[in-house]
Amino acid sequence: MKTTAFTIIHESLGAKMVPFAGYNMPVTFEGINIEHETVRKGVGVFDVSHMGEFWVKGPNAFEFVQRISTNDVAKLTDGKVQYTCFPNGKGGIVDDFLTYRINEETYLLVVNAANIEKDWAWCNKQNTMGAELYNASDEIAQLAIQGPMALKVMQKLTDANVLDMEYYTFQKLNLAGVEDVIFSTTGYTGSGGCEIYMENNDGPRLYHAIMEAGKEFGIKPIGLAARDTLRLEMGFCLYGNDINDETSPIEAGLGWITKFVDGNDFIDRDFLVRQKAEGVSKKLTAFEMIDKGIPRQHYQICDAEGNEIGEVTSGTMSPMLKIGIGMGYIKTGFNKVDTEVYIKIREKLLKARVVKLPFYKA
DSSP states (O other), X not given: OBOOTTXXXXXXXXXXXEEETTEEEEEESSOHHHHHHHHHHSOEEEEOTTSEEEEEESTTHHHHHHHHOSSOGGGOOTTBEEEEEEEOXXXXXXXXXXXXXXETTEEEEEEOGGGXXXXXXXXXXXXXXXXXXXXXXXXXXXXXXXXXXXXXXXXTTOSSOOTTOOTTBEEEEEETTEEEEEEEOOOSSSSXXXXXXXXXXXXXXXXXHHHHHTGGGTOEEEOHHHXXXXXXXXXXXXXXXXXXXXXXXXXXXXXXXXXXXXXXOOTTHHHHHHHHHHOOSEEEEEEEEXXXXXXXXXXXXXXXXOOEEEEEEEEEEOTTTOSEEEEEEEETTSOSTTOEEEEEETTEEEEEEEEOSOSOOO
């Protein structure tokens, strides 16, 4: 298994380590609920160095990124970030990712850890215009500092103004004496904060500086388990669960990152235009449990008569709401807000209701 720049630190803190996407990663430190609440109310630090980073450079960089991405890259200016996905040429999704525009000829694509090799092969296959591609995934360390106190912690470590940065923007800055750290107001928790990118060698130094600066705010290390419950409370998709090569952005409720504008001739555009116009037979839908029970991936979603109408893609017991929550693909017609559906748990039909995202509202 691969290690990150922070693996030794995690082990010294007593983290429970598990294999994830080929890496030895911390799943919990103190426990999911404690870590989850720490991020919602204060600040926590995640090691997300397992994520992949691809540089796209040169005069054809914009043409390439616009072609492979459903979102409209033309809307990006220097210092802006965009959430988007790779359509796979068959109506499905290769991966979801972030696009960073450094300048008009330089972009950084941040992809999911489990898909690095797949995404890299896909990008090279689609690079018919000759953009310069470089896979920097093994060279870059990444930390996510998340929670309502996160930017206050980080402001102590830099002279640059980070407290007033807009959501989904970034800047290169000096952080705790480390030059050229990419500081991005993005995250996967819905509680505010930032994600920072640095060279592997600078990782431990920055980690210790952040933990020291965050002491007054009760900062804690957070594992991957709480990362999953946090993102689910916000209704953020997880690749491999809620989206995959068999689900389209329209079915997944990602029409907002699928831009049918002039000049955005991305892969699968014609198919997705038709799908949006004609409608789809299933939609990714959020639900809360009414009866006591915890929905899990692959559980059946049924109507009142027990007929299967869908399948759970993600589910958990919400640490903040103290009820079972989940998402799943449900037949169109059963996915309107307040519709009652049933989750089949151990052969019992437990009542739930369709809700609007996010589940948790700060």
